[in-house]
Amino acid sequence: PGVQTLNETTILDTDGNSYRPDRIVFVGDKVMVIDYKTGQPYPKYQEQIDQYCALLRKMGYDNVEGRLLYV
Numbered sequence: 001p002g003v004q005t006l007n008e009t010t011i012l013d014t015d016g017n018s019y020r021p022d023r024i025v026f027v028g029d030k031v032m033v034i035d036y037k038t039g040q041p042y043p044k045y046q047e048q049i050d051q052y053c054a055l056l057r058k059m060g061y062d063n064v065e066g067r068l069l070y071v
Helices: 043-058
Strands: 001-009 025-026 030-037 061-071
Touching: 030 043, 043 061
Parallel strands: 030 061
Antiparallel strands: 001 025, 025 030
C-alpha cells in the first residue's frame, strides 16, 4: 500500500525530447528511478540515470534517487 510503480513510462522534457527509464517507484515522498542493464558498467549508464533523476527533480520531486541494476 502507498507504493506506485511506473514501468517504461515516457518522460518529456521542456524541449520535447523523450526519455524512458525502466522503472520509477513512488513511495511516500521518495522517488526511485531504476534502470536495468546487462554486461559491463559504462559511464554513459550513470549519466543516463542521473539525467532521469534530474528530469524528475525539474518536475517538482525533491527526494529522487537513481539505481542501476545489472542482471
